[in-house]
Amino acid sequence: MFDLDLWREIFQSINKNRTRSLLSGFTVAFAILLFAILFGISNGLKNTFKEAFGTDANNSIVIYPGRTTKAYKGNQVGRRIRFKNEDRDFILDKFGNKVQYFTSKVNRSVSVSFKGEKNDYEVRGVYPEYMFIENNKVKDGRYINQNDIDTRSKVVVIGRVVENELFYRVNPIGKYINIGGILYKVVGVFTDDEGDNEENVIYMPISTTQFIYGNNDFIDMMHLTYNPEMNADQALAFGNSIKKSLKDKFEVARNDQRAIRLFNMAQGAKQVDVMTFSLTIIILVIGFGTLIAGIVGISNIMIFIVKERTKEIGIRKALGASPRSIVSIILIESIIITAIAGYVGLLIGVGVLEIVGPSLETYFIKDPSVSNSLVVGATITLIIAGAIAGYLPAKKASRIKPIVALRND
Known part of the structure; x- marks a missing residue:
């Protein structure tokens, strides 16, 4: 040949x-x-x-509180459901072996300034695990850690857009920004593949957010990711189990669709x-x-x-x-x-x-x-x-x- x-x-x-x-x-x-x-x-x-479906974790579940639309066990229609820190612990205690990452979240719209620059941003109080759920990437510095949660540290991690608007040609790491009249130390800058909307926010420890904005343990919503080895049907069943357990805990009728809402990425993924x-x-x-x-x-x-x-x-x-x-x-x-x-x-x-x-x-x-x-x-x-x-x-x-x-x- x-x-x-x-x-x-x-x-x-x-x-x-x-x-x-x-x-x-x-x-x-x-x-x-x-x-x-x-x-x-x-x-x-x-x-x-x-x-x-964006770049968020494709095995995530978001749980929102709402208002009841049906009377149940002596409770009237229109009762407001409010999540607390104990509800996060409740889910982790009951389903911890199926959960990969879990964070509660508190959202606030605030006015933020640094020297002569000022703008309005969304502040999100979260746990460190939120980084993996949202798929944030640390550009400079670090992310929120557990010590920040335990000590209610006045530290924040800012998005790339916030950095560009408030810190033009200035390294923000170690600088202090004014959020609603309180100074917070910038410990990190993050990026997000979803672009400006997700980089136009500020993260702070959820314990700090709860203490500053109300001195309570209320949370706005809960995010979690389930075991990635679950298939779509298993993930959907898992989400339904969480919803059922929370309805039982808050004494909500099983057919009440608005009191506790759950968005499961497994549905879209399927x-x-x-x-x-x-x-x-x-x-x-x-x-x-x-x-x-x-x-x-x-x-x-x-x-x-x-x-x-x-x-x-x-x-x-x-x-x-x-x-x-x-x-x-x-x-x-x-x-x-x-x-x-x-x-x-x-x-x-x-x-x-x-x-x-x-x-x-x-x-x-x-x-x-x-x-x-x-x-x-x-x-x-x-x-x-x-x-x-x-x-x-x-x-x-x-x-x-x-x-x-x-x-x-």
């Missing part, structure tokens, strides 16, 4: 029969081109579905999984249909090529060529053409996705791309199909007697 004369002969044959080679290559290149574009669009749609699975099946059917069309095309061309070269095969046999060498020449030529054409099709497909990708966002297709390994696998499939399609007629032709092959029309 590594005989120099053999390879020279193969390339001479390809060069001599350019039209035939181009037709063979075009079939493969077009199939791989369509295959790459289809799967690229499929991945772009999947990216759109995932982005719709819907996205169903949509992406269905999309993948559709694209696979279309993609493999395109691939099969390419296989049929290259197979027909190979059969035609072998038949066209019957006289050539007869001459080779008359000159002493072995059946094995005749088959090898045809197969290697087929593999070379298919491999080169497949690579060209891949380059064109990726190039098309790169060029038109930004404009496809209008049609909810974000960052369309395709795995090189997938397209390489498709190309190898075409190569194998072309080799098999060429081998059978080549093997048959190599057994024909020279005189019969020379008489072939």
